Amino acid sequence: MADAKKVILVTGGSGLVGQGIRLALEEHSLKQPNEEWIFASSKDLNLCSADETNAFFERVNPTHVIHLAAKVGGLFANMSDNLGFFTNEPLLVLGSGSPLRQFIYSVDLGRLIIWVLRNYDNPEPIILSVPEANEISIKDAASAIVSAMGCKGLTLDPSKADGQFKKTASAKKLTSLNPDFNFTPFQKAIADTCDWFSKNFDTSRK
Numbered sequence: 001m002a003d004a005k006k007v008i009l010v011t012g013g014s015g016l017v018g019q020g021i022r023l024a025l026e027e028h029s030l031k032q033p034n035e036e037w038i039f040a041s042s043k044d045l046n047l048c049s050a051d052e053t054n055a056f057f058e059r060v061n062p063t064h065v066i067h068l069a070a071k072v073g074g075l076f077a078n079m080s081d082n083l084g085f086f087t088n089e090p091l092l093v094l095g096s097g098s099p100l101r102q103f104i105y106s107v108d109l110g111r112l113i114i115w116v117l118r119n120y121d122n123p124e125p126i127i128l129s130v131p132e133a134n135e136i137s138i139k140d141a142a143s144a145i146v147s148a149m150g151c152k153g154l155t156l157d158p159s160k161a162d163g164q165f166k167k168t169a170s171a172k173k174l175t176s177l178n179p180d181f182n183f184t185p186f187q188k189a190i191a192d193t194c195d196w197f198s199k200n201f202d203t204s205r206k
Helices: 016-027 052-061 082-086 106-119 137-149 173-178 188-199
Strands: 006-011 035-040 064-067 089-094 156-157
Touching: 006 016, 006 052, 016 035, 052 173, 064 106, 064 137, 137 156, 137 188
Parallel strands: 006 035, 006 064, 089 156
Antiparallel strands: none
16 A cells, blocks of 8 residues: 655745755655655745635645744844955954854755654654764854855954853754764865855845
């Protein structure tokens, strides 16, 4: 007996994570024959309108919903001088650059969301994150961006606050359930992201 058809609606489908799911399906050949994926954006419906939302759901009749829609700032919304990326100027980093963060590539997150959809049927939350050992300093992350974008270098401004030093999220549950998952190496993820940014700068949300 064939598997029942799944209609998977992704709200916020044009956003960072929504497009990460789309790329995961395309680049990693993860789409299955019994699945129809619908990537909806604010151009398709206004989720703040109950009437529009109900009408859209009745039309597409989803069996699963991945809800990613959110009101977010634009790309580099807090950066007042984004021209520096393209004029070979040093990148200014506010703070000492020492705080540590876990960075996950959007396509990797997309792959994990697809895995959860198909394999995780537990009401208990699961954190989708790189392992704690993969924490990277803000300075090292900025240096990777500088290298990928071909900037002169970076300048630290230690007069600005660092914020919380660590915001570690445990990935133990994820790695125990999906031990064979391979995360994209950080340097490659940064290089691919910066390459996309350069090619799509004129049309990116800012």
